[in-house]
Amino acid sequence: MYRVEIDPRVCSGTSNCVEDAPLAYEMGDDSISRVIVGATDADLLIGAQACPLQAIRIFDAQTGKRVYP
Numbered sequence: 001m002y003r004v005e006i007d008p009r010v011c012s013g014t015s016n017c018v019e020d021a022p023l024a025y026e027m028g029d030d031s032i033s034r035v036i037v038g039a040t041d042a043d044l045l046i047g048a049q050a051c052p053l054q055a056i057r058i059f060d061a062q063t064g065k066r067v068y069p
């Protein structure tokens, strides 16, 4: 299971993550993306890989190891 951090200082609201993984990410009112509860690990990773700014960091929830980027 993954744990996701979206860096609000880096996210610029381009929506690539939402377009590529609409079941995992949505845009907030503040134009910063956020994770949708219940998203699968596969979708979380797809969205993270779509971010041109690498604003989405993914970790293994159990070990804490970084999975992406």
Ligand code: SF4
Binding pocket: 006, 010, 011, 012, 013, 014, 015, 016, 017, 018, 032, 033, 050, 051, 052, 053, 054, 055, 056
């Ligand atoms: S793709 Fe990256 S910069 Fe664009 S909304 Fe998603 S997290 Fe933010």
